Amino acid sequence: DAGITQSPRYKITETGRQVTLMCHQTWSHSYMFWYRQDLGHGLRLIYYSAAADITDKGEVPDGYVVSRSKTENFPLTLESATRSQTSVYFCASRESYEQYFGPGTRLTVT
Amino acid sequence: AQTVTQSQPEMSVQEAETVTLSCTYDTSESDYYLFWYKQPPSRQMILVIRQEAYKQQNATENRFSVNFQKAAKSFSLKISDSQLGDAAMYFCAYRENKLVFGAGTILRVKS
Numbered sequence: 001d002a003g004i005t006q007s008p009r010y011k012i013t014e015t016g017r018q019v020t021l022m023c024h025q026t027w028s029h030s031y032m033f034w035y036r037q038d039l040g041h042g043l044r045l046i047y048y049s050a051a052a053d054i055t056d057k058g059e060v061p062d063g064y065v066v067s068r069s070k071t072e073n074f075p076l077t078l079e080s081a082t083r084s085q086t087s088v089y090f091c092a093s094r095e096s097y098e099q100y101f102g103p104g105t106r107l108t109v110t
Numbered sequence: 111a112q113t114v115t116q117s118q119p120e121m122s123v124q125e126a127e128t129v130t131l132s133c134t135y136d137t138s139e140s141d142y143y144l145f146w147y148k149q150p151p152s153r154q155m156i157l158v159i160r161q162e163a164y165k166q167q168n169a170t171e172n173r174f175s176v177n178f179q180k181a182a183k184s185f186s187l188k189i190s191d192s193q194l195g196d197a198a199m200y201f202c203a204y205r206e207n208k209l210v211f212g213a214g215t216i217l218r219v220k221s
Contacts, residue, residue: 033208033209035211040213041213042114042116042201042211042212042213042214043155043201043209043211044211045208045209045210048208058208059111088153090155092155092209097143097160097162098157098160099157099205099209101154101155103153103154104153104154
C-alpha cells in the first residue's frame, strides 16, 4: 500500500529500556520528520532528515537518536526511555508543499 | 525561532453555524507557508487548507476559508455551515523549511 506507515502503533516499555519506532514511506520523498504530540504543546519536531544520511535536530531532540540509511525508512530510537517520553509520536514525509503524516505511535513508558 | 499561537484552547459551534479559529505567528521571513490541519479522534493529521505568504488572495476550500493578514501575522480559519464531522482538534502551522505547530484548538459541534 502506498503511503506512510509507522510501527508499532502502540508500545508500553519500562524506564531505561531502548525502544525503536519505525517509519516507512513509499513515495521516495526527500524530507522525513519525527514529531511528538503532548497535550498543550501541539506537535513538536524531534528530528528531521533532508535526504538519506542527512539528519538534523528539531526542537526537542534530547534523548532521541535517528538514522536514515535508506530514503524510505526513518527510525527513531529512544536510547534509555524516561517517563517524560510518554507521548504520541508522528512520522511525516514531504516532497513539495504538502506534508503527509503517519497514523502515529502511542508510547507509554512505565 | 518561529512561534505559532492559538489563543483558543476550545471552541463550540452549533451545527450549520459559522465558527472562526484564531492563529497568530511570529517570523521575520517574508516567504513561507501557513496551514490548518484537522485531527479527529482517530489521530490522523488531515490537511484542511494552505496559504502561500506571497499570495494576497485568501485560500478557500469548500466550507473552509482563511483570513490571512500578513502584516498582522494573523491566519484565522473560518468554517461555514458547520457539520458534526468537523468536530476535531485543529492545528495552525507555519512553514519556512520546517513545520511549526500551534498548541491546537478543540472544536466541538453541537447538534
